[in-house]
Amino acid sequence: MAGIELKSNVPAGELKQKWSDFKGTMNLVAPNNKRRIEVIVVGTGLAGASAAATLGELGYQVKAFTFHDSPRRAHSIAAQGGINAAKNYQNDGDSIYRLFYDTIKGGDYRSREANVYRLAEVSADIIDQCVAQGVPFAREYGGLLANRSFGGVQVSRTFYARGQTGQQLLIGAYQALSRQISTGQVSMYNRHEMLDLVKIDGKARGIITRNLLTGKLEKHAAHCVVLATGGYGNVFYLSTNAMGSNVSAAWRGVRRGALMANPCFTQIHPTCIPVSGEYQSKLTLMSESLRNDGRVWVPKSKEDAIAIREGRKKGNDIAEEDRDYYLERRYPAFGNLVPRDVASRAAKVACDAGNGVAPTGLAVFLDFASAIERYGKAAAHSKNINNPSKAEITKLGKAVVEGKYGNLFEMYEKITGENPYENPMKIYPAVHYTMGGLWVDYNLQTNVPGLFALGEANFSDHGANRLGASALMQGLADGYFVIPYTIGQFLSKEIRTPKISADAPEFAAAEKDVQDRLNQLMSIKGNQSVESFHRRLGKIMWEYCGMSRNAEGLKKGRQMIRELREEFYKDVFIPGDANEFNPELEKATKVADFLELGEVMMCDALDRNESCGGHFREEYKSEEGEAQRNDKDFTYVSAWEWNETQPVLHKEELAFKNVELKTRSYK
Numbered sequence: 001m002a003g004i005e006l007k008s009n010v011p012a013g014e015l016k017q018k019w020s021d022f023k024g025t026m027n028l029v030a031p032n033n034k035r036r037i038e039v040i041v042v043g044t045g046l047a048g049a050s051a052a053a054t055l056g057e058l059g060y061q062v063k064a065f066t067f068h069d070s071p072r073r074a075h076s077i078a079a080q081g082g083i084n085a086a087k088n089y090q091n092d093g094d095s096i097y098r099l100f101y102d103t104i105k106g107g108d109y110r111s112r113e114a115n116v117y118r119l120a121e122v123s124a125d126i127i128d129q130c131v132a133q134g135v136p137f138a139r140e141y142g143g144l145l146a147n148r149s150f151g152g153v154q155v156s157r158t159f160y161a162r163g164q165t166g167q168q169l170l171i172g173a174y175q176a177l178s179r180q181i182s183t184g185q186v187s188m189y190n191r192h193e194m195l196d197l198v199k200i201d202g203k204a205r206g207i208i209t210r211n212l213l214t215g216k217l218e219k220h221a222a223h224c225v226v227l228a229t230g231g232y233g234n235v236f237y238l239s240t241n242a243m244g245s246n247v248s249a250a251w252r253g254v255r256r257g258a259l260m261a262n263p264c265f266t267q268i269h270p271t272c273i274p275v276s277g278e279y280q281s282k283l284t285l286m287s288e289s290l291r292n293d294g295r296v297w298v299p300k301s302k303e304d305a306i307a308i309r310e311g312r313k314k315g316n317d318i319a320e321e322d323r324d325y326y327l328e329r330r331y332p333a334f335g336n337l338v339p340r341d342v343a344s345r346a347a348k349v350a351c352d353a354g355n356g357v358a359p360t361g362l363a364v365f366l367d368f369a370s371a372i373e374r375y376g377k378a379a380a381h382s383k384n385i386n387n388p389s390k391a392e393i394t395k396l397g398k399a400v401v402e403g404k405y406g407n408l409f410e411m412y413e414k415i416t417g418e419n420p421y422e423n424p425m426k427i428y429p430a431v432h433y434t435m436g437g438l439w440v441d442y443n444l445q446t447n448v449p450g451l452f453a454l455g456e457a458n459f460s461d462h463g464a465n466r467l468g469a470s471a472l473m474q475g476l477a478d479g480y481f482v483i484p485y486t487i488g489q490f491l492s493k494e495i496r497t498p499k500i501s502a503d504a505p506e507f508a509a510a511e512k513d514v515q516d517r518l519n520q521l522m523s524i525k526g527n528q529s530v531e532s533f534h535r536r537l538g539k540i541m542w543e544y545c546g547m548s549r550n551a552e553g554l555k556k557g558r559q560m561i562r563e564l565r566e567e568f569y570k571d572v573f574i575p576g577d578a579n580e581f582n583p584e585l586e587k588a589t590k591v592a593d594f595l596e597l598g599e600v601m602m603c604d605a606l607d608r609n610e611s612c613g614g615h616f617r618e619e620y621k622s623e624e625g626e627a628q629r630n631d632k633d634f635t636y637v638s639a640w641e642w643n644e645t646q647p648v649l650h651k652e653e654l655a656f657k658n659v660e661l662k663t664r665s666y667k
């Protein structure tokens with residue numbers, strides 16, 4: 001694919017006008033033509049369900065696919081803390097520009113201005129849409145919608161439904177989708193996994209799926225294909241993602257010519273329950289919302305840290321003056337609410353210095369004692385309790401904290417056996433989100449005509465680091481408000497294209513490719529489980545392409561992945577048969593794709609000789625240990641073409657006309 005020109009297709013004009021001008025002048029598809037046009041949407045998380053429902057409502061014939069048994073099982077359901085919107089309900093200085101600016105800065109100046117501005121613009125509509133659907137956002141006493149803060153910002157713009165925001169939003173999107181399913185506008189295919197993309201004359205025209213219950217391969221045709229298949233954090237094996245989250249649909253797109261953008265930009269979330277053993281297969285997030293009230297610290301002295309690690313002391317035994325609230329000390333302007341990349345690195349620095357507090361030495365404290373006291377005093381005051389006792393204050397304060405974060409505290413206690421109201425939580429960074437994804441233009445179209453990507457599956461809006469509560473915003477912006485317009489740019493040229501037939505030879509060829517791939521995997525009959533390969537891949541990724549990276553390690557990591565891939569194809573063992581329900585085979589196809597993606601991630605991280613956002617190259621840091629960007633040479637989006645011998649890099653240069661490129665500072 002030499003000489004691919006990556007056209008962002010950003011409309012001309014003033015930043016603030018681009019989206020409304022675009023909507024006012026874009027090509028339309030008339031209702032009578034919409035009825036004849038078929039659209040495949042793969043994925044029914046927040047991005048996919050909102051897209052499928054809205055495209056159905058518009059009149060397109062939609063076929064929606066998920067490997068889950070119901071759209072409501074998508075990983076989006078796990079989202080805890082909230083969703084951003086520039087509503088300025090708090091009257092604290094928020095605006096569309098400020099959300100745009102925070103997002104560009106938070107992403108360390110590695111995202112496209114026009115896409116991010118549009119995201120900020122439509123953010124307010126999302127809240128209205130969801131309220132109209134009945135999403136039970138938290139409200140103030142007087143009935144107004146409540147907000148809290150997330151990292152990297154100085155306003156409160158995060159809307160939330162306790163610690164279950166994703167679940168509530170997904171129920172809203174699912175309702176809208178169900179309505180379209182009931183009218184026949186959307187045909188729903190649960191337990192169907194996309195295993196290949198079908199192109200005809202260079203355009204995406206369908207997919208090959210496997211019915212996961214029967215093992216049967218199926219061909220599905222449409223005028224275009226929308227992928228909303230989520231992120232690939234599970235390439236690290238251990239992550240906060242749902243166990244089923246994977247890269248395969250996107251990667252099959254890459255294998256058919258789409259480009260993977262910024263694959264090495266991974267978000268490591270600072271507040272997760274630390275790893276506790278070798279056989280763990282899942283990590284649990286403690287929402288960033290907790291940093292509104294929780295204070296992060298480690299003991300100042302290594303002796304205290306060792307005593308805690310060995311169980312001789314507890315966090316509460318450490319006197320106030322012997323604690324290092326290192327985020328408040330290092331970043332006074334943002335304190336505990338610095339962005340995730342900054343907070344994660346700071347935790348690593350504290351633990352690497354020997355001040356970590358779990359038996360492994362890999363944990364820091366997240367402490368609610370001050371918040372409990374502060375809220376308790378306020379509650380006593382409003383209840384007219386004069387000179388309340390410490391016990392009264394603590395009781396009242398705990399009730400307030402429970403009201404805000406109760407389900408998260410309960411989850412923590414169930415997993416760790418420790419009561420976080422009594423003792424500070426122990427937390428450590430873990431893989432959480434992938435900013436990288438399929439390269440898309442302003443229309444959310446990949447470089448393959450007719451193939452679109454939404455939500456976490458694309459790379460579009462978060463640059464090198466995503467701000468908290470911005471993924472839900474982006475997924476729903478893409479699905480409810482962006483793709484319903486931008487898809488028309490492609491489909492308006494397809495109104496004369498008759499129904500695409502799955503009998504076309506391209507479908508038979510793609511189906512054969514899939515069958516051959518499955519047969520190859522089944523025939524290996526080796527000695528090692530799929531899981532063991534996945535775990536080993538994850539360790540390589542974490543070690544060499546994790547929270548910090550260097551050139552030597554990345555080269556080594558890449559070589560190790562290539563060797564692991566070779567071993568996989570010689571020695572993996574998959575029981576059962578391809579033509580039946582076979583979860584091991586499902587895992588194997590995913591791990592096979594991760595083994596290719598992992599190599600591209602190493603190449604991407606090696607190419608980017610700078611530190612930015614979640615991509616921290618040890619060679620490029622300031623004297624204070626902060627990330628050091630290189631704007632002169634690296635202000636571009638990396639878009640990778642797969643090639644077994646050497647993946648090929650294509651670049652989209654980024655232009656910043658509305659914000660000044662500055663060193664990101666939260667001090």
Ligand SMILES: Cc1cc2nc3c(=O)[nH]c(=O)nc-3n(C[C@H](O)[C@H](O)[C@H](O)COP(=O)(O)OP(=O)(O)OC[C@H]3O[C@@H](n4cnc5c(N)ncnc54)[C@H](O)[C@@H]3O)c2cc1C
Pocket residue numbers: 042043044045046047048065066067068071074075076077078079080081082083084165166192193194195228229230231240241242245246248249285432433454455456457468469470471472473475
């Ligand atoms: C624990 C946790 C908490 C989070 N909290 C927040 C938060 O508070 N605020 C926030 O903004 N973000 C949060 N995030 C991030 C956010 O939840 C995700 O980025 C977002 O939900 C992704 O939505 P999506 O629609 O793009 O993908 P997903 O919800 O992952 O959906 C992917 C869909 O694709 C389908 N699929 C995938 N591959 C295939 C295939 N090959 N064939 C068929 N179907 C396929 C799946 O079945 C699923 O339906 C959190 C993430 C985690 C892990």
